Amino acid sequence: MRIFSKRELNEYSLSLTYDDVSLIPTEISRVKTRSEVNIKSKFLGIDLAVPVVSSPMDTVTGIAMAKELSNSGCLGIVNRFDSSLTELFSNGNVVEGVQAVSVSLTAEDSLLEKIASNNLIVCIDTANANNAHVLNKCEEIKKKYEVKVIVGNIAHGGTLQQLVDAGADAVRIGIGGGSVCTTSIQTGIGIGQVSSLIDCYFTREDQKLKIELIADGGIKSAGDVTKALSAGADAVMLGRMLAGTKETPGEVIKYADQLWKKYRGSASFGVKMKGEFIEGEETMVPYKGSVKSVVNAISDGLKSAMSYLNCESLGELKQKDKFAVLSTSSYLERLPRK
Ligand code: IMP
Secondary structure, eight states: OOOBOHHHHHTOSSOOOGGGEEEOOOSOOOOOSGGGOBOOEEETTEEESSOEEEOOOTTTOSHHHHHHHHHTTOBOEEOSSSTHHHHHTTBSBOOTTOOEEEEOTTOOHHHHHHHHHTTOEEEEOOSOSSSHHHHHHHHHHHHHSOOOEEEEEESSGGGHHHHHHTTOSEEEEOSSOSTTBOHHHHHOOOOOHHHHHHHHHHHHHHTTOOOEEEEESOOOSHHHHHHHHHTTOSEEEESTTTTTBTTSSSOOEEETTEEEEEEEOTTBHHHHOSSSOOOBOEEEEEOOBOHHHHHHHHHHHHHHHHHHTTOSBHHHHHHOOOEEEOOHHHHHHTSOOO
16 A cells, blocks of 8 residues: 655545545654643634634534633634624623634624724635635735734635735635535535645645645544644634534524534525525534533544654644545445444
């Protein structure tokens, strides 16, 4: 079997995603226990205990989620669809513990001023960052205000330089990979997440660009988080993995003897509520209890992976260059059987 370095994987003939690759421990690990492993990082100037960012979707991140994630050492980006943003600034003072908010392309100065004066990170929440209007908005915000700006999404590093020129501090990487995303079906656009990440990572390294990379969409497990980080992401953005937790907006529903919460795409009918072009699904996910338990499970899985791979820090994990490309049957063999 061939062991691929990240650079070699970037040249692979097919587009690859999380289930296509696996990390191979090829050396004796010096890590004694998981507790020795450090997964702390600095992301957009914020100290993260776990490199997890929540997706700014209306069924994922409202104020309660953003606050709880901040308590857990992660980053929550409040969505722009429900009343969360209004609530956030309702009585003159911003609600404590919220570090980032998303805005639409048409966000007005009155909102941006409040965001900037409260030192919050801005996420311009669009489907396609490779768009002149998005880049103009980013440039305008960066010129007027002292804020960090996240743009998105891209699937390839070809335009990374232009994003950096527009002042973007971070970019969401992934088109078509989200679990409620129908973009690829509706448009034929998008490639596998691992290929997207590796391409953007090497573009940034080779062109010496200063921009942080967020793996966005398609992450199903702590194992996928490890793969995203070793493919070059600085942080992972989660939708479905956080959906269904107590802190998400929306009610718990009892159906068929089980508890559920709604999870839907930002471009789904339920969000748009009109006959626009729909690129997202709506679904129900099992109720999961507190988001803290999800974050802890991710943290444990990531630390365990790092102990297998002889890594004491996320910086070391990014340098680990030992990937296997899985055949379908070796992928299936990895799954537990009943
Ligand atoms: P998940 O973690 O796989 O569920 O993916 C979440 C990501 O899917 C989000 O952060 C967005 O990038 C993307 N996304 C959210 N809503 C939609 C949609 O309606 N259409 C396409 N992609 C979406």
